[in-house]
Amino acid sequence: MAMPAAEIEALIRAALPDADVVIEDLAGDGDHYRARVTSPSFAGRSRVQQHKLVYDALGGRMGGELHALQVLTAVPN
Amino acid sequence: MSDINARLSQLVTDNDVVLFMKGTPLFPQCGFSSRAVAILDHCGVAYESIDVLQDMEVRQGIKAFSDWPTIPQLYVKGEFVGGSDILMEMYEAGELQQMLTEKQVARAV
Numbered sequence: 001m002a003m004p005a006a007e008i009e010a011l012i013r014a015a016l017p018d019a020d021v022v023i024e025d026l027a028g029d030g031d032h033y034r035a036r037v038t039s040p041s042f043a044g045r046s047r048v049q050q051h052k053l054v055y056d057a058l059g060g061r062m063g064g065e066l067h068a069l070q071v072l073t074a075v076p077n
Numbered sequence: 078m079s080d081i082n083a084r085l086s087q088l089v090t091d092n093d094v095v096l097f098m099k100g101t102p103l104f105p106q107c108g109f110s111s112r113a114v115a116i117l118d119h120c121g122v123a124y125e126s127i128d129v130l131q132d133m134e135v136r137q138g139i140k141a142f143s144d145w146p147t148i149p150q151l152y153v154k155g156e157f158v159g160g161s162d163i164l165m166e167m168y169e170a171g172e173l174q175q176m177l178t179e180k181q182v183a184r185a186v
Contacts, residue, residue, distance in 0.1 A: 047163045048145075055146055063146035068108075071162050 002030040003065055008058070009035075015057030016041055020076070034070040042075045081138035089152040093182045094124035097139050098149040102126050109161040113149040116161075116168045123183045154180050 005023040012021045012035065019039035026032040035054065042050040050073040055062045062069065089095050094117070100106030102114045117124050129136035129148055136148070143150055143157045151158040153176065158164070167173035 047166060048157065048159050051159070051163060052144070060146075063140070063148075067147075072166065 003061070004030065005033060008033060008066070008069070011059065011061075012037060012054060012057045016053065026070070032068040033066075034072065036072045036074070038074045038076050040076060042073055047073065081134050082142055085135070085138060085142045088125075088127065090155045092125040093154055093180075094122055094177075095152040096124050096126045096149055097129055097135070097152075098126055099128070099130050101128055106130060107148070109147070110149045113151065113161045113164055116164050116173070117151075118185075119168070120174055120177055121185050122177050123185045153177065153182065 005025055009021050009023050012019060016037070016039050018041060019037050021038075022036040024034045024036075026034055037054050039053075041053065045053070051071055054071050054073060058066060058069075096113055096117060098105065098107075098110035098113060100110055102118075105111035105114055114126075127135060129139065139148070139150060140146055145157065145160060147160050149161055151160075151164060158173075158176075159167070164173060167176070
């Protein structure tokens with residue numbers, strides 16, 4: 001079930017090329033991650049819409065293969 | 078399919094605050110659900126909780142209903158607010174408390 005951090009990062013970057021993506025492996029088990037995604041594309045969008053952009057980038061893996069991924073979104077200053 | 082949507086629609090309109098979660102507020106079955114419960118308790122609002130583990134139809138149906146892939150999910154006055162990450166972001170920014178006050182949600186007793 002686990003997925004490498006680099007793969008998560010690559011999926012997000014492919015969908016949001018302007019994004020700054022930082023993935024942390026929270027438990028060191030390749031399964032519990034936090035993704036901090038900062039992108040100008042988030043400007044003017046609600047938190048729900050911002051998170052949906054990230055979920056869309058992960059192509060249906062969220063809640064399945066990626067069951068323990070925290071997502072934090074932000075617009076660059 | 079439309080039956081479950083009607084049921085979910087009824088649930089989120091009949092109750093001011095509804096948390097769809099895994100387990101119960103006393104015995105959450107997942108860290109993310111546990112966090113959502115802690116945040117709502119800190120905010121001191123009354124809420125209805127729905128244990129999706131007890132109802133497969135709701136567990137699958139709520140994901141399509143909200144167009145959101147994960148549990149927990151919070152609704153306030155019929156509106157989808159987000160999952161546990163969004164609740165935490167909003168809580169830390171003071172936005173969640175402000176929204177609950179503005180929407181005049183009942184306090185927990």
